[in-house]
Amino acid sequence: MTDQARAAVERVFKDDCGRILSTLIRISGSFDQAEEAMQEALAAATVSWKAGAVPSNPAAWITTAAHRKLIDAARRRRTHRDREDSLAYELENSAAAEPEDVFVHLPDDRLRLIFTCCHPALSPEGQVALTLRTLGGLTTAEIAKAFLVPEPTLAQRLVRTKRKIQEAGIPYEVPPSHQLAERLAPVRAVLYLIFNEGYVATAGESLVRADLCLEAIRLARVLCELLPNDAENLALLALLLLHDSRREARVRDSMLVTLEEQDRALWNRSQIAEGLALVDRALMRGPVGSYQLQAAIAALHADAARPAETDWRQIAALYERLLVLQPTAVVALNHAVAVALGVGLEQGMAMLDTLGESRELQNYYLFHAARADILSRLKRRDEALAAYRRALAFVQNQVEREFLARRIARLEN
Amino acid sequence: MRYMMMIYSQETPEGPPPEEIPGIIARHSSLMDDAAARGVLVAVEGLKTTALATTVRVENGKSLITDGPFAETKEQLAGYYIIDCQNLDEAIEWAKRIPTGCKGGSGCIEIRPVADLPYRP
Numbered sequence: 130m131t132d133q134a135r136a137a138v139e140r141v142f143k144d145d146c147g148r149i150l151s152t153l154i155r156i157s158g159s160f161d162q163a164e165e166a167m168q169e170a171l172a173a174a175t176v177s178w179k180a181g182a183v184p185s186n187p188a189a190w191i192t193t194a195a196h197r198k199l200i201d202a203a204r205r206r207r208t209h210r211d212r213e214d215s216l217a218y219e220l221e222n223s224a225a226a227e228p229e230d231v232f233v234h235l236p237d238d239r240l241r242l243i244f245t246c247c248h249p250a251l252s253p254e255g256q257v258a259l260t261l262r263t264l265g266g267l268t269t270a271e272i273a274k275a276f277l278v279p280e281p282t283l284a285q286r287l288v289r290t291k292r293k294i295q296e297a298g299i300p301y302e303v304p305p306s307h308q309l310a311e312r313l314a315p316v317r318a319v320l321y322l323i324f325n326e327g328y329v330a331t332a333g334e335s336l337v338r339a340d341l342c343l344e345a346i347r348l349a350r351v352l353c354e355l356l357p358n359d360a361e362n363l364a365l366l367a368l369l370l371l372h373d374s375r376r377e378a379r380v381r382d383s384m385l386v387t388l389e390e391q392d393r394a395l396w397n398r399s400q401i402a403e404g405l406a407l408v409d410r411a412l413m414r415g416p417v418g419s420y421q422l423q424a425a426i427a428a429l430h431a432d433a434a435r436p437a438e439t440d441w442r443q444i445a446a447l448y449e450r451l452l453v454l455q456p457t458a459v460v461a462l463n464h465a466v467a468v469a470l471g472v473g474l475e476q477g478m479a480m481l482d483t484l485g486e487s488r489e490l491q492n493y494y495l496f497h498a499a500r501a502d503i504l505s506r507l508k509r510r511d512e513a514l515a516a517y518r519r520a521l522a523f524v525q526n527q528v529e530r531e532f533l534a535r536r537i538a539r540l541e542n
Numbered sequence: 543m544r545y546m547m548m549i550y551s552q553e554t555p556e557g558p559p560p561e562e563i564p565g566i567i568a569r570h571s572s573l574m575d576d577a578a579a580r581g582v583l584v585a586v587e588g589l590k591t592t593a594l595a596t597t598v599r600v601e602n603g604k605s606l607i608t609d610g611p612f613a614e615t616k617e618q619l620a621g622y623y624i625i626d627c628q629n630l631d632e633a634i635e636w637a638k639r640i641p642t643g644c645k646g647g648s649g650c651i652e653i654r655p656v657a658d659l660p661y662r663p
Contacts, residue, residue, distance in 0.1 A: 250630055250634075298627070300630065302629075
């Protein structure tokens with residue numbers, strides 16, 4: 130029973146933390162009070178469920194219990210400050226309803242919470258930390274570990290972020306429709322950032338960080354569930370699922386495996402199927418956006434049974450459109466590589482050479498690695514070797530360094 | 543909550559192009575009219591050029607008076623609004639309407655919540 134109770138509490142926290150907390154924040158108007166009330170309710174649940182049965186709706190139980198804690202806290206403050214009167218009154222009245230009613234009939238507050246946590250007036254690292262803490266239900270220690278920062282630093286970051294929400298008057302609201310598009314962009318950026326933080330990680334760190342990928346996917350699902358008519362939200366979820374489907378195949382014996390060399394049998398088929406269906410839905414809905422184009426590119430890779438069957442020509446066309454929306458050097462680099470593989474090696478090589486004239490890519494190892502790859506396909510062995518060595522000079526990650534060293538060794542033989 | 547919206551504008555020696563001045567004035571006027579009509583306009587002022595600025599610094603009881611603004615930056619404070627808003631999003635909506643080219647070049651608006659000081663005359 131003890132273990133059962135604890136497991137039930139942990140499950141509620143993992144699955145419903147965002148839902149419960151977002152409701153408590155709306156009721157109390159304070160992140161800190163809401164968190165405190167939830168912690169107390171979770172502690173009470175562990176004791177109470179150990180003694181009796183786990184309730185049929187544990188999340189409703191926690192919400193109601195936390196709600197009562199908020200009322201108690203508001204009552205305590207009421208004696209000191211008049212301002213709290215209306216809040217306490219509201220709390221008492223809303224608490225009169227039956228426990229199940231409170232949970233079931235409350236609006237889903239997670240959307241407000243998402244928009245508040247990802248408000249562009251907050252620092253990007255603050256947005257990420259607060260999103261994971263409140264919506265993801267990760268502990269401060271877990272987030273600190275995932276982002277390789279000391280726990281006090283992360284705790285401080287959360288305090289600063291919550292303080293700005295409170296004192297600068299960032300609203301706890303879903304933005305009106307005319308602001309929705311502008312405000313959704315940072316929300317998606319935060320989820321993508323969380324995912325990438327987990328995805329670029331490699332062996333050793335992999336356990337904690339695969340969690341970040343799963344968390345980002347879970348939050349993207351929530352976003353799609355709450356705003357299902359937004360094509361870019363669907364496309365973001367598709368993109369994350371398609372990238373993540375290759376996770377098992379990307380690293381072998383702590384070595385990075387390129388897309389071309391991956392064992393495609395290790396790809397997660399059900400994730401790919403879901404991702405492909407989402408891409409179709411997103412593209413049908415439109416209007417076209419950068420996540421749809423990126424997801425469509427990922428879908429073409431996922432669709433190829435063998436590397437040789439990859440539709441590089443189509444990928445090149447998609448990158449060309451993406452370049453219009455996102456005119457960055459990295460997108461231009463990917464476009465050039467796709468042209469080399471789908472249209473003609475010489476033509477792609479000429480585009481790479483043009484790109485190399487800008488200083489921006491000169492310190493970017495993937496630029497040199499891409500050049501080296503195309504040069505070796507063109508049988509220009511010496512130039513390819515020189516380019517791989519340049520790439521080696523700018524690489525930062527051990528796994529990537531070993532990958533380049535193997536490429537050099539292969540060319541030298 | 544009251545928010546101060548500070549207008550930072552790039553100062554150019556020649557100031558804004560003459561043909562842009564009526565537009566800048568019109569946008570300020572419509573903004574002030576709207577805010578005043580809704581009863582949320584607390585204060586608004588425009589400042590003269592930083593060529594007329596004087597900086598006073600008091601350290602250890604001694605004052606140091608220097609010519610010019612406290613920092614030589616590209617964008618300088620050119621004026622401000624104080625508007626009473628429900629929240630930051632509302633303040634951002636007002637700020638988006640404030641023209642920033644009044645000193646010549648482009649600029650930006652910094653929004654800061656006004657502190658409720660305990661003593662007010």
